[in-house]
Amino acid sequence: MRNDRTAPRRAFVQIAAPAVLAAAMALSPAWAQQGPGGGMGQGQGMGQGMGRGMGGGGMGQGMAARVDAMDTNGDGVISLDEAAAWHQSVFDTMDSNGDGQLTKDEYMSVRFAFGPGGGQGPRAAQMAQRKEARFTAADTNKDGRLSKDEFMTSGKSRFAAADYNKDGRVTPAEFAASRNF
Secondary structure (H helix, E strand, O other), X not given: OOOHHHHHHHHHHHHHHHHHHHHHHHOOOOOOOEOOOOOEOOOOOOOOOOOOEHHHOEOOHHHHHHHHHHOOOOOOOEEHHHHHHHHHHHHHHXXXXXXXXXXXXXXXXXXXXXXXXXXXXXXXXXXXXXXXXXXXXXXXXXXXXXXXXXXXXXXXXXXHHHOOOOOOEEOHHHHHHHOOO
8 A cells, every 4th residue: 555655756657657758759759769867858758667677676667657657546556447548648649640540650659768778779679579569469450550449459458468367457566577568
């Protein structure tokens, strides 16, 4: 259970994370590149990412911030409704031309920086390949675009896969272990 000291940070993350992501998408492609602070944009941006992960010390700051941003009711877990709302906001942010569909370029242009050197090197290339594979899998009608329905269905499937104990909620541990949510 969270204590009262985390409430201001959680409220900030819930408001600021989508706003920062939307602002980065609205700016030129140069601003959407890796910034000096390890995040997206020219400052600290979306944070340092996943940290060391499950095998090396638990969730990093970026992953914890993402869980907090999704957990809008503050109960410490992500419900299907909370995940759907998050995926809706991500879709709306990615849909830079507002046509209700995502091209592969729109989908691939939003990325999170993962630790030192995030966005560069073999790890970044591996993550880009995984993201491209998720796009291809989500494009069920194979038209080279993701409709909102395809995107949301994919998000719902990823939620179900991350919900290891099938209780309808994704805990921070399940979120960290899934690495595909």
